[in-house]
Amino acid sequence: MAGHNHDHSHHHHDHAVKIDHLNRAFIWGIVLNITFVVVEAAAGLLSGSLALLTDAGHNLSDVASLALALLAFKLTKASSNRSYTYGYKRSTILVSFFNAVVLFAAIGFIVYEAIERMITRPEPVPGGTIIWVALTGIAINGFTAWLFMKDKEKDLNVKGAYLHMAVDALVSLGVVISGAVIYYTGWYWLDSVVSLAIAVVILIGTWGLFKDSLRLEMDGVPKDMDIEKIRTELLKSDGVIDVHHVHVWALSTTENALTAHLVIAPSAIDSFDKIKHDLRHRLEHLEISHSTFEPEFSLTKCEVPEC
Template identity: 55%
Template sequence: MDHHHKQENHKGHSHSHTPKITSLNKAFIIGIVLNLGYVVFQVIIGININSLSLLSDAGHNFLDVAGLALAMLAFKLSSSKASEKYTYGYKKSSILISLLNSVILLISIGAIGYEAIFRFQNPQPIPGKIIAIVATVGILINGISAFMFFKDKEKDINVKSAFLHLASDALVSLGLVVGGILIHYTHLYWIDPLLSLIVCFVIIASTWSLLKDSLRLSLDGVPDTVDLNEIKMQILKIDGVKDFQHLHVWAISTTQNAMTGHLVVSANLSNIEIENIKNKIKHELEHLNIHHSTIETNFTIPENC
């Protein structure tokens, strides 16, 4: 059996399709500073008026500040250089941090839900007007912060995580505004925990997909932006390709994907012709969200994996 084997690492073309999000460092810093300042503001007011809702929301916001800091760390680590021990650098850490971020967000939601249930059983008189005013400030701060991440939220799972953190904070603040106004005029103190529970369900719905995505990527699952059938179909259209098997795709980071596969070609092709086929394949892979590829060439069809 005539067998030719060659591995080739794709280093990227000048027209790389890797999402570019190099300008987000300032957004992370501004988001962290604004939200940390708001947490301090909430704690001071919450203690002065003895408001458990403001204090619990301050705790939730503080967890989100920590989440933003982790996302910024992941953003920096994703651009790390390769070394002898870490041949892809620390790019994978961005996936692990996105998983941690989603877990933190769910934990914070659980804390809010627990507090809401407790307050259903033990409603306490609270100054609704002051709560509404403080929460309005929260809507502005979190809305501005979320807007800075909106356009890039589909390019990186950590950016999406940061956006969801801030958007969820804005929703919580909106719920507190509505609850504060209703409480001020009706004195129905059970309205506040009810709104908190509704907001929790809204946040869970948006966070669940983030948790699933980050968990799948951490287990080297196929990223959402990659279609294995489309990859194989486009490769098989290239002249000279007999088959393409043993196809595996995984995420190196939250913005870069890798692929390995067996290219099956005719035995009578020259090395130059094979290299030309590989170059065409790599060009197609650039358009299919594959940024690093290793291709093994065979002259006979390998057995199925």
């Protein structure tokens, strides 16, 4: 097979700047959330509020998820070796999938605790304490979500972190509302109802992350990438008369790869290096940074059955 491409130097520079920016965002998120988890858990234990305790537990899972995501980004910078020829880029996909699984586990715990408390007698909880702690949560989670907002559509791992933080801010808003209602009405059962509502919100936000990360784990074509559009783009290069056996998959949450068989016109055989260069440039605009081509000439026949 023909060799694969090398990114342009400006692309490396932009990628390095992005990684440094995200490193800072993850570190800020981890420090702020660890601090908030300690405060919220203490308030939940002292007040007996299930809503605060479940939110603290969810925030703790966020800290673990952010730490793993940061580790994955560090690993993407590690060099490849004989055992891992692509390096450790795929760890970002593993972390995204793990994030979704952790969130599903958190949902199960919240639902179990909320239903158990609703069946038994709802315990009195101080609405004022709930309000002030949850307001702090809105500020911290909202700020952390803002740090990831710019890059959330470019990287599934960042999207996972953004979802965690945005959902947490929304959850804290729900806790504020329940705290206010409890404070003025004494409806203590509302604490458990809000916990169930939290679980539903988390489930909705998590399903998309789970589906997208599972797709990448199974080497599926990355979301929003049209395989037919890619085929059409490959055929635009002068000298390429047919394209088949096209495979596209994700190396990480930010890098995609392609392999393809290209049928080259007899008159263009000597121009294959030029064709490769042209195609790699075209593919970079389609978010494919690693490409490998197998040339076939019109007089030869592909020996691979799937062709």
